[in-house]
Structure formats: C-alpha cells, structure tokens
Amino acid sequence: MKSRPSWLRRLLRRMGAPFRYLTPRGLLGRALLIILLPLLILQAVALQLFYGGHLDIISRRLAGGVAGDVGMVVEILGRQAPGEDHGWVFRQAAWRLDLSLAFEPEASIGMPSQRQSWLPILPLEEDLSQALRERVGLPFDTDWQSDPRSVIIRVQMPGGVLHVEAPRKRLFFGTLYLFVIWLVGTSLLLFVVAALFMKNQVRAIRRLASAAEAFGMGREIGPIKPEGASEVRQAAAAFNQMQARIRRFINQRTEMLAGISHDLRTPLTRLRLSLAMLPAGTEEDAAAMSEDVAEMERMIATYLAFARGEGLEHAQPADLAELVEDLAARARRDGAMVTVEVPGSVMLPVRVDALRRCLGNLLDNARRHARRIALAITEVPREEAGRPPGRWVLITVDDDGPGIPEAAREEAFKPFTSFSAGGTGLGLAIARDIARAHGGDIALEGSPLGGLRARVRLPA
Template structure:
C-alpha cells in the first residue's frame, strides 16, 4: 500500500514565513499590492521587450547611419585634401547629410578625457562608439555634453582633426518618451483609481468594525448606513438587524423580569403586613420571618440586576478617579479601612451606574472578608492586532482576607457560586458582566497584602 503524500501547504507556509513581514497588514495595502504587483510585472516585461529588442535595433541602425556618414566624409577628405575640394565636401555634407564640419589642419586630438554619460539607461553612446570604430577606423572622441542639440565627434586624420556636429535627432527618436510616459502614466492612473476605490471599500469595512466595537461596549450609535460593495452592504444590513434583535431581546428580558419582580414583591409585602399584625408574644418569630422576607427581597433585586446587566445605560465621558474615590468613601462608612492610590483625574467613556455597581460588589466582598483594602489606578498602552491603538486603565482592589484558592478563582465568577455564607453568588458575576460590557474584563489574582486581588481592566 502506497503511503499517503504529505500536503504541500505546511511546506509552502514554512518557505513563505521569512517574507511574511514584507506584506502589508491592512486590507487596503494588500488589495493595492494584489492589483499593482501584476501590473508592475506586466509593465516590466513590456519595457524589457521594447528596450531589449526594438529600441536596441533602432539605436544600432541610427548610430550606424551617422557613423557611416562620418566615415564617408573622412575618406573623402583623405582622398581630396585640397582646400577647394574640402569646402565642396563641407557644403555637400551640410546639405545632404545634415552634418556641420570643421577642420583643424596639423592639430592633434590628444587623449580623450573621461566624460559623464548623457543618458545612462539608453544604449546610444555605446552604439555610436561601436559604429564609429567599425566604419571610421581612426582615433575619435565623442562629446554629448557641450551642445544640447548636437553630438560633437572629433576624428584624428593624418592631416589634422575633423570636427563633426551631428544632430541628436539623427540618433534619438521621440517615441521613447511617449512609451515611457505611457508606462508611468498608466501605472500612476491605475494606482490612483485603485487606491480611491479600495479606500472607499475599506472605509465601509472600518465603519462596520467600529460600529461593532462600539455596540459591544454598550455605546448607542444607531444603525449604520450600508455603503460600499454589495457584500459589505449586506454585512452592514445584517449587523443592523442583529442590533435590533439584541436590543429587542434585552428589552423583553428586562420587562419580563421586572414584571416577575413586581409580582413577587406584592405577596412579600402582604407577608410583611401580616407579620407586623401578629399578636403579642410572637415578636421573636416575627423578627426572624421578617429577616427572611427582607433577604428574599434583596435576592430578587440582585437577580434582576444580574439579568438586566445594566445594558440600557449609555456610556458618557466620566472621571473614573472621582467614581473610585466615592466608592471608597462609602466603603469606609461601612467600617472598612480603605486606601486609594490614583492620579488626579482620569476621564474615559463609562456607564457610571453600572461601574458603580461593579466596584460596589467587589468592595463589599472585600469588606466582608478583610480588614484592609487597597485600591490602585494605573494606565498602560494597548496594542492588539485588529484594534486601534489606545490605553488600558487598570483598577486593582487588594485585601488582606483569606482569599480564594487559585484553582477556584475562575469558578467564583459563575452565577450562584458563593464561597461564604450570606451571599447570593452573583456579585462577581455581575461585576464581570459589567466590565466586559465596557470592553474590559476582571481577573482574580493573589494580593500582595496576603488576600485576594481583583484586577479590573477597562479600555480608555
């Protein structure tokens, strides 16, 4: 039995890993890369075909024509050295060959100096020099810099130095400019069109992502306007429908639980009245039963707050330091020793009532199990893939109580889980629900004071 071949995908992924950092991380950059990379390859192939084929052939032919004319004039001057014949050759060359000639009798050209290239990307100079060596056969020098409209060629003849001014138009053709302009222009035009089009598409996706994050943080932004491509519009419409369904579900759940709470409080109120009207001698039993009724009312209020999740409150810029200070003062009034270490001010979007309940639940748990409580506020940078850069605000609440074993800390956040008598087991569950509704979270850790640390993290 033949072994099953291993898939190539892990191998290709391993080979491409070193180059992955070169790829853009954003959708706009990757889309433009997908569009422009094939275009640049195509333009490069076209340029190579033109430059390496057509341009090279044309350049050699033009250079050969000029070199042949110079060689013919040099040969005529050698065969007819008289001044009268030389003047006739100069006139005929100017009229028929478009060459301006001058002759220095008895002069020597000397060693040619090093000249800078006129246009390094073109083969014109090399082709002309090669053609002159083949068709003139005498020492020569070319000057491409002195005259912007002509190429000056000096040829060392036995009788002196021949100066030839050949028009550049005989060696260079304007279609090259048109070809380069076409390559660069079409690339820039396609890049601009693609960038504008893809920017609009990416803007619609970013708006959808921002709306989803704001909705997750409990900020009421209303329905988003569908725009962009058909798929993005479909996603925006689905997101709006999802918002409406979630809001309708929350409203229905809150109204139902409010009705249940009202229906349960009515018989509890009658029980209170009945207990108050008991005859003399039953005060002890009545007091115990009244405490049970009060405990039932507190449990109903707690269950309602947990189910509601404070989801109807809207976020607004608030001073977190002021809120923490206020909660610390309330905890001190209940008999706890609370110290706070925080900056002067820290404003960020908050659901104030919800966060007050979150801090109150944690501080109340700490007050019931510890003598000392320390509250601290710090900030740190936030850098996560797919999310905009920002800051994290950290709230730490430490106590010197018995704490919770490490294996049971996550269990403490589950509803109806209580590690002490007298609690409903919903305090930490409500606190985490509120923190996550703000886009943060809560974790339980070991405290430097020896007890438990509640670490609240909120986005700023």
C-alpha cells in the first residue's frame, strides 16, 4: 500500500488546522462529539427529506385548498349583480368551507402591509401567498399577527374589500410537531445515554492515568482495580503487572547491593586490622594506607548509594520548609554561611530520606566551592500538555562560588564526572536520579550571587 505524497499530507494538515482548535482536547468531549455530530447530521437530513418532500407537498395542498375556497367565493361574489345581498354566500361559506366572510364596500387595501423585520417568513405563508396569486388573481393581503387562531385574508374586489378569516388548523397539521418532538426527544435520550456511558469509560482511563503518574513520582499506590471496557481492563492489568515487576526488580537489586556492600566491607575491615597490627616504625606508611582504605570505603558507600537510589522508601507527607531548615542548620554547623527563604509550611508527599540526600548533595557541593549559600522555596503553576493542572515546588540552592561553565552544566550530571579534586562525580547524578524518581528534575543555572544555582523542581 503506497503512502500519501508529502504535498498531500501537508495540504490535509493545513486544511485541518482551523478545526483542530475547535475540537475538544479531552477524550470525553471528543467521544461525545463523534456521537453528536453524526446524530445532528442525521436529524438535519431526516428533517430536510421530510419537510422538503412529504411536509412540503401537504403544506402546498392545504394552502391550495384554502386559496381555492377563497377564489370560489370571490368568483361567486363577482357574478352577483351590484347591490345584491351576499348573506346567502357568507352563510354557505361559513357552514361548508369554515370561512368567516365580511365585505367592506367602497374600501381599498392600499399598499400591501410591510412585515416587521424581526418576524420570520414561514414556509406556510409563502405557500399560501403563492396559492392565492394563482387561484384568486386579484390584489390581496394576509395578516398572520392579529389573531393567533386565524389567518385574515383581504382581497381587493371591484366594489370593495372582501375580508376572509380562515382557521389556522386548515393550514397546519399535528404530525409536524409530533415528528419534531420524536426527533429531538429520541436524540436527547440517545445523547444522555451515550454521555453517561462514555463518562464511565473515561473515568476508568483517568484513574489509570492518575495511578501511572503517581507511580512515576515514587508514591505507593498499590494495584488498581481493572474496570471499564475490555481494552481499559487489559491496560489496567498490564499496568499492575508492570508495577509489580518494577518493584520486584528494585527489591532484588537492593538486596543484591546490600550483599555486595557486606562482601566489600569485610576485606576492608581485615585491612584495617592488619594495618593496626603492623610493627612499630611503620606508622607513617600505615597512616597513608589507612587513608587509602578510608577513601575506598567512602567511594564504595557512594557508589552503592547511587546504584540503590533509595528504592525501598515509600513516599509520605512531609514539610519541605522544615526539611530545608534542618539541612541549612547542619551546613551552618559545618561552617557555611547559609540563608533560608521559605513561604511557610509546604506539605508534599515525598521520600524524605532520599530528598534529604538530594538536597544534602547540592548543599555539600555549594559549601565545598563557595562561602555564601542561599536556599529558597517557591511555588509556580504547572501547565503541561497531557497532564492535569497543578503546581511545581521549586527549591533553589544559590552560591557565590566559581560555578560551572554553561556548556558543561549538563555534563556535570553524568556519573563519575567531577570538576573538583577528590570528588567521585556522583553527587549531582544521585541528586538528579532522586528528583526524577519524584516526577521532577534538577537544572543548573547562573546564580544571582555570582556562582551556580541548582534548581530542584518537584510536582505538588
């Protein structure tokens, strides 16, 4: 099967661009539009066929019947001698034709009355006027507003004006209203049923999307209940299986790393004991070797922390302002000049120990290279396509150190990439891994203090 040419795809995309802004963005709105649009088109076609065919023919026939009766009365009156009594004709018309007649001698209808501009011209009025022109053949005028139950027809005759009052029931019939009520009523009923059904289906999809978003933020949600259509139930079951497999993988990895940590620390402990039992006179060499062993232990702990990623900790509500104040107090005890600016209590479901490690790594990096550090918490709206509206919590760590060149800031997040002597290059990598596990991220920017700014973004 050949694909469409590129120019055709561009043309179709350009033609459909204006309609893209008019269509709903949500699944419920689009599904209801898919149901409602064909329903309206079907109604319009059915109404047009009914009125343009059956109803239009009946309307013209009814109007022709009234116009024929009026024309017959006009013809009879025209054949009577001048001054002759019209009473017998009027009585016969009232009894046999259901028309109320009156004759106004020496009168004139003048110019046809102008219809008010805000009143619509009904098709029945056009049919009646056309039939009167064909079957009466004299100047006439119609009045549809004076009496709600009758139509007044004035015919200009040689001796005066003939007033004819025709009941509207001779021009209308009840099947039109029954047809419209049936058409609109059944359509509304079908639309309500479809809306309720689609709402239930969309609710299941929304729950699945919320569960996926919460799981991506590291929150414990447990398995979700499959509901809705078979495809949605299948997606929910697949999500539960995926969630179980990911958690099983994290648990197995954590247990394996715990065993590796134990196995690696055992020989290091034996090395420490061996260094402590060295004979006298080798203190200088033993001290250098002890420093190497301590460095190895620190590197192993850092590597294991990076690989483990706090996978076993569950998210729970915590006050970010209190956490930031606690980290700032610890940094001050280590000799750093730290200022804190928080808006008050900021409650957020997070993995507390993991987030403490994330912010602690950023503070340690700032304290190692700068003299002044500024911590701040702000909240901004969250507007992303495909995600429900919410807010972001921003935690910024500013310093007045030398900073990192803009071209190398993204490189700093790669594992084992260090811009300072003695560093393992895992601090920023661990911090970003933790932030992304919460559904957020970390970015490096220029700081107002002249150094580096680390901006942690967490979804609320």
